[in-house]
Amino acid sequence: MGRFDSGFDGAVALVTGGASGIGRATGRRLAAAGAQVVIADLDSAGAEAIADEIGGSAFPLDVSDPAAWSSVLKEVHTLHGGLHLAFLNAGVTTFSGEAGDLEGSFDIGSVTEKQYRRIMGANVDGVILGTRACAPVIAASGGGTLLATSSAAGVIAFPPDPIYTATKHAVVGFVRSIAPQLVAQNIGFHAILPGAVDTNILQRNVAEEARAHGVELMAPESIADAVLQAAQHAETGGLWVCLPGQEPFLYRFAPLQGLGVPNLE
Numbered sequence: 001m002g003r004f005d006s007g008f009d010g011a012v013a014l015v016t017g018g019a020s021g022i023g024r025a026t027g028r029r030l031a032a033a034g035a036q037v038v039i040a041d042l043d044s045a046g047a048e049a050i051a052d053e054i055g056g057s058a059f060p061l062d063v064s065d066p067a068a069w070s071s072v073l074k075e076v077h078t079l080h081g082g083l084h085l086a087f088l089n090a091g092v093t094t095f096s097g098e099a100g101d102l103e104g105s106f107d108i109g110s111v112t113e114k115q116y117r118r119i120m121g122a123n124v125d126g127v128i129l130g131t132r133a134c135a136p137v138i139a140a141s142g143g144g145t146l147l148a149t150s151s152a153a154g155v156i157a158f159p160p161d162p163i164y165t166a167t168k169h170a171v172v173g174f175v176r177s178i179a180p181q182l183v184a185q186n187i188g189f190h191a192i193l194p195g196a197v198d199t200n201i202l203q204r205n206v207a208e209e210a211r212a213h214g215v216e217l218m219a220p221e222s223i224a225d226a227v228l229q230a231a232q233h234a235e236t237g238g239l240w241v242c243l244p245g246q247e248p249f250l251y252r253f254a255p256l257q258g259l260g261v262p263n264l265e
Helices: 021-032 044-054 066-080 113-140 162-185 204-212 220-231
Strands: 012-016 036-041 057-060 085-088 144-149 187-194 239-242
Touching: 012 021, 012 066, 012 113, 021 036, 021 044, 021 085, 021 220, 036 044, 036 066, 044 057, 057 066, 066 113, 085 113, 113 144, 113 162, 113 187, 144 162, 144 220, 162 187, 162 239, 187 220, 220 239
Parallel strands: 012 036, 012 085, 036 057, 085 144, 144 187, 187 239
Antiparallel strands: none
């Protein structure tokens, strides 16, 4: 969309799930590029720690809570006078992670309501409510970019965790559908689709199990690089796939004919 053609110097950037993993790595990258970075996370101590490190600010945030979003955006506007980039990154898996998760079959009957609501709140509500809260502020700030963390599981079947997979498909569908509508407000929107990343979303025993199965885990910093690349892309609605040993690339769906509606690809 052109907002960051000259870089991120002076931009105000909000990163959810910013206390660890991809969010923390992206906060560091944005700060190094000159942005004023706001770290938001349920882990308030972790958010404060990374904010102190990079010279940013931090807020506790439950991304599934609409009132919390309103409160944080008001604080961001008061502190920085606007917002130009929001990376809606916070996310969880269905289970906490136990050895054998990659081999055993998924038992839908064992999923508790608390687990279900938790993952939907973080992975789906966090993106949709975050977009609803951030888009008007970005538009009023002259435009910018929204980004959301999906997953490679957002475009494939991933039997070890079908609910996680469903949430990431939801993010892909939401980004693709709303991105064209935000163009008039000078807002771009992209989804980031990493493969397996070495973050605390994977419990340590699951990460070790993945390696034992030959799964290469990427460093969070490589995903952060893709986030900044996507934010500077001229087009909107991109699905940026990040896989080991490859440069980030745009994933394209095959067009579906005969629906009777315009093809907006």
